[in-house]
Amino acid sequence: MFKTFTIKDGVSGQTLVKSSVARGIRSKILEQYPALNPHIEEILPKKAQITLLKGEEHLNIVSHNGEMLFFNHYDGSYYPNLHLLHKYPDILPKVQVDRGAIKFVLRGANIMCPGLTSPGAQLDAGIPEGTVVAIQAEAKESAVAVGIMKMSSDDIISTNKGIGVDNIHYIGDGLWKGAQ
Known part of the structure; x- marks a missing residue:
């Protein structure tokens, strides 16, 4: 999926999401990964300003403070970025x-x-x-x-x-x- 992906060419736009959308993303991520519960405030605080990077082929990347945290494809399941996985193994x-x-x-x-x-x-x-x-x-x-x-x-x-x-x-x- 990311062999030839680059941020410069692969991301067509970015959007600051509404707080209701951010809550939805956060709850879906917590539902998928219950082991994140003790760390969720560090990763995606409740009042966090979340940026959604839109990529080619319906790729979405969830970003907070410039750090890419999760991605999904066609509004499916969220997957953690490896950098996040290294912090929370x-x-x-x-x-x-x-x-x-x-x-x-x-x-x-x-x-x-x-x-x-x-x-x-x-x-x-x-x-x-x-x-x-x-x-x-x-x-x-x-x-x-x-x-x-x-x-x-x-x-x-x-x-x-x-x-x-x-x-x-x-x-x-x-x-x-x-x-x-």
Whole structure:
């Protein structure tokens, strides 16, 4: 989604949203990520002036004080920016890829099941399909990507074939570079 994205070319406009819209965004984000509850006042205070950056292909980026925090596509689910995920690493469930998969993940590739089940990888049981996850890399401290589970973790373990996680935002993509 963000391979060729740049803030200069990818954002067509920005809008300061009304307080009622800001409350709606904040409540939807809290509903999606209940682990953010203790930190929400630091991230998006109640009276915060939120800017919505509108991008090509119906991309929306939620920004506060010049910091890009969340994004969504076609008014769907909100996904945290990796910079935010590095500040608050426990807001998403985690999966870990082995060393062999790291270079592919950092080029935007989806995560294949064998990269999640091999030695060096970690995958907790019970993560349902469609869950937004932080993608960790073996021997790395911080998340390297944000993804969406294409299969449940139990299905990944049992089949060990195909795409396990869709990579939607990774270190080095256009959103990462634009948010620095």
